Amino acid sequence: MRGEVNVDLVPDIEPLWMMIHRLDGDGARGHESEGMHKIGKPILPVQFAFAEFPAWQIGQSRSDFRVRKFGLFRHAFIIAWGYASSGMEIPNGYHVVGAGKIASIVTYLQMTSRPEEVDPQPPAGCHLQRVKQMDLTRYRALFRRIGENWLWFSRLVLSDEELRSILHHPKQELYVLSQDGEDVGLMELDRRVAREVELAFFGITPERTGQGLGKYLIQEAIRLAWQGDTVRFWLHTCTLDSPQALGFYQRAGFRPYRRAIEVADDPRLTGKLPRHVASWYPIL
Numbered sequence: 001m002r003g004e005v006n007v008d009l010v011p012d013i014e015p016l017w018m019m020i021h022r023l024d025g026d027g028a029r030g031h032e033s034e035g036m037h038k039i040g041k042p043i044l045p046v047q048f049a050f051a052e053f054p055a056w057q058i059g060q061s062r063s064d065f066r067v068r069k070f071g072l073f074r075h076a077f078i079i080a081w082g083y084a085s086s087g088m089e090i091p092n093g094y095h096v097v098g099a100g101k102i103a104s105i106v107t108y109l110q111m112t113s114r115p116e117e118v119d120p121q122p123p124a125g126c127h128l129q130r131v132k133q134m135d136l137t138r139y140r141a142l143f144r145r146i147g148e149n150w151l152w153f154s155r156l157v158l159s160d161e162e163l164r165s166i167l168h169h170p171k172q173e174l175y176v177l178s179q180d181g182e183d184v185g186l187m188e189l190d191r192r193v194a195r196e197v198e199l200a201f202f203g204i205t206p207e208r209t210g211q212g213l214g215k216y217l218i219q220e221a222i223r224l225a226w227q228g229d230t231v232r233f234w235l236h237t238c239t240l241d242s243p244q245a246l247g248f249y250q251r252a253g254f255r256p257y258r259r260a261i262e263v264a265d266d267p268r269l270t271g272k273l274p275r276h277v278a279s280w281y282p283i284l
Contacts, residue, residue: 090261097263099284100265100266100269100284101263101264101265101266101284102151102240102263102264102265102266102267102281103261103262103263104238104239104240104261104262105238105239105259105260105261106236106237106238106259106260106261106262107236107237107238107246107256107258107259108234108235108236108256108257108258108259108260109234109235109236109237109246109249109250109254109255109256109257110232110233110234110235110254110255110257111222111232111233111234111253111254111255112231112232114226114230115222115226115253117223118219118222118223120216120219120220120223121216122216123179123211123212123213123216125179125180126177126178126179126184126213126216127177127178127179128175128176128177128178128185128187128217128220129175129176129178130173130174130175131174131175131176132168132174133168134167134168134174134176136160136163136164136167138183139155139163139167139174140155140156140163141183142176142183142186142205143155143156143186143201144156144273145183145205145206146185146186146203146204146205146206147203148273148274148277148278149206149277149278150240150241150242150278151240151266151267151268151273151277151278151281152203153264153267153272153273155201156267156272156273157267157270157272169192171190171191171192172188172189172190172191172192172200173188173189173190173191173224174186174187174188175187175188175189175220175224177204177213177216177217179208179213183205184204184205184208184213185203185204185205185208185213185214185217186201186202186203187199187201187202187217187220187221188200188201188202189221189224189225195229195230195231195232196230196231196232196233196234197225197226197230197232197233197234198233198234198235199221199225199233199234199235200235202217202218202221202235204217214248218248218249218252219252222252222253233254234254235249235254237249238262240281266283266284268283269283
């Protein structure tokens with residue numbers, strides 16, 4: 001982990017500013033990089049590297065990165081760059097979620113030691129294949145079949161170019177589980193952070209659940225993730241996922257370590273998902 005991202009949720013009336021400073025071992029603030037780097041457009045890798053350079057030049061191993069209020073794209077980019085978001089502590093009490101929004105409790109889970117090796121055996125008629133350069137139409141169709149009842153939307157809001165840049169990245173591994181020639185499962189391993197693997201997406205189509213396909217797929221995910229020099233395998237799930245998901249991941253060997261609240265536009269109101277899906281979660 002390169003450091004933490006702290007978000008100052010204030011009205012976006014000032015330009016986006018970024019600052020890196022050193023954190024000593026006890027968390028105290030130490031050296032501060034000279035100057036602040038004003039970015040008035042979407043953050044690009046070269047700008048990020050330029051902002052980090054003074055910190056790495058003095059040999060620090062960890063940075064704390066503070067930014068003004070920013071959108072999901074910037075947040076996703078910063079996390080992909082190798083930072084972990086420290087977030088903000090929410091005070092006790094009830095907090096109103098606006099009309100047209102959805103909200104969920106997100107639980108982060110991880111493995112930090114290599115588990116005992118297993119040799120997963122595929123259920124009858126099943127075949128797991130890594131798919132490189134996957135066709136976007138095929139991907140979106142499977143993504144919808146697995147996730148629309150759980151309001152999966154993050155990949156549906158991406159343009160073809162944005163989605164292709166993720167799926168076709170050399171350190172992004174996409175696996176499709178088929179049964180009797182039909183796509184029925186999806187697993188994505190994100191290796192873009194050195195020595196860490198994120199289980200970015202994982203799921204089975206609803207008509208195939210309860211047949212042991214999920215158990216087989218998570219065993220394969222664990223086996224594949226721990227190949228090489230991996231030291232951490234992590235994921236997150238939320239209350240907009242299957243009610244069985246959290247227990248499923250814990251039984252597989254993952255341990256919870258963080259909780260967050262996610263608020264987003266309801267994808268049924270933005271047109272990314274049909275209005276009739278996920279009837280268990282009412283539209284407001």
